[in-house]
Amino acid sequence: MEERLIRTLTPQVIAVLVRRGAGFAAAEDAVQEALLEALRTWSSDPPRDPLGWLVTVAWRKFLDAGRAEASRRRRELKADAEPAPGTAPETDDTLQLYFLCAHPSLTPSSAVALTLRAVGGLTTRQIAAAYLVGEATMAQRISRAKRTVSGVRFDSPGDLSTVLRVLYLVFNEGYTGDVDLAAEAIRLTRQLASRLQHEEVQGLLALMLLHHARRPARTNGAGQLVPLAEQDRSLWDTALISEGMMILQRALARQRLGEYQAQAAVAALHADAASAGETDWPQIVGWYDELVALTDSPVAKLNRAVALGEADGPRAGLDALATLDPALPRHTAALAYLHERSGDTEEAAQLYAKAAPLALSLPEREHLIRSASRLNAAPRKSPG
Structure with missing residues (x-):
């Protein structure tokens, strides 16, 4: 059997068994037994309807196992008639x-973990x-x-x-x-x-596609993190960007804004800029305003402060950052960046070094260490 087919069919079969009254664990066990039988038989006698075959066999496995409690057993007796082999269920x-x-x-x-196992069909x-x-x-x-x-x-x-x-x-x-x-x-x-058909599902999908489109440029040949402003935009996946923007436009047209749509709109503005210098920072600040209004998220407020520093100058960003909790993830790194933008390289170097141990990943920590080293090695500049 093809792995992609298994991963597509497995959650559908589990869902059918659970709807009929099987416990989740018992349903998954029965489906795994059915998959083993499919491995033994499909190569010589493939079914015309794999989904219907798996539902039929998995349901029989479940009934044979006898794992259900008495109340669940009563529900089984009331369940719909077992479908004939090769007949897929009409309800998804x-x-x-x-x-x-x-x-x-x-x-x-x-x-x-459970989503990846049951819906994604991945192995433990x-x-x-x-x-x-x-x-x-x-x-x-x-x-x-x-x-x-x-x-x-x-x-x-x-x-x-x-x-x-x-x-x-x-x-x-x-x-x-x-x-x-x-x-x-x-x-x-x-x-x-x-x-x-929901605008926030579309918003999340658009957000994922727009972020994923930048993946080829996110690290260099040495595996080091490359900040967004320094990425080679010719490496970005334009097909994913186009798809993400189209999906986002459809979601926004419903006029029921949610947090994932707002985040996707920010990502779309980054993707739409031919270079870092052409980024529409005022509009990004506006979308962060929407996101803060929707979620009151401290992380959104931090990202808004950095965007404000790009739109209105580093001092405006530093003032906005000063209103936030310094214990926020990446707060110190954002502070370092805005101090560097303001020309205070000595303070920025110290802050980059302070932020490194607080980084959320090894590539990020190494990037912050390199930033501190870069500024320490450069001629000192007084704050502008």
Whole structure:
């Protein structure tokens, strides 16, 4: 079987079994048993309808296992008649599976792991490698998550904002191990967008595409982080940028602005600038104003301060930054950057060095160290 086909069909089959009354853990076990049988038989006798075949076999596996409790067994007796082999279910329950895997009772890390396992179809080993933990540790995390959601009713809409937050968490993990989590997050968000016509789903997809388009230029040949202003824009993926902007325009046309649309609008303005010097910073500040109004996010306020420093000068940015909590992630790094822009290179060098141990990733920390070294090696300038 093709891996892509398995990853596409697995969440749909799990969702059908859960809708019929199977517990989440029991449903996934039954689907895995069906996949093993498919591996044994499909090469010599491939079904005309793989989805229908998997639903039929997985449902039989579930009934044979006898894992359901008495109340769940009664629901099984009332379930729809078992479909004939080769007949796919008419109802697509994959959307509900997104909500189930991002249930509010789960921690963010558990929701991410369960989403990748059940909706993404990744193996436990792949997820563990992506998050740089042992396979046994990840297996325990996923098992706990499955137990947590096993008693959740599958008959009401879930929290879309939680689903989107989980997908964005997956995207921000980027690339580790043999799984490209950024690409996987885009695939899952595309899948969600095809099933749910919602402006914020479109906004998140546009945001992912616009950020992902810059990926080839984000590091140099030595693997070092390249800041946005210094990136070679000819390396940006123009096809992804065009698609992201088109999706964003459709979302904004609905006139129901949300945080992901606002973030995507900022990314679109960066993508639209032929060079860093041509960036429309005043409009970016305006979009950050919208984002702050929507979320009151301290991170959005910090990003707005940096954008204000570009639009109205570093002193305006420093004044805005002074109103924020210095303990915010990247606050010290932003302070260093704005001091450098103002010409106070001595203070900037000290701040870059101070920010380095606080960095959220190794490439970012190394970049801050290089920035401090660069300024320390340069002739001193007095503040402008």
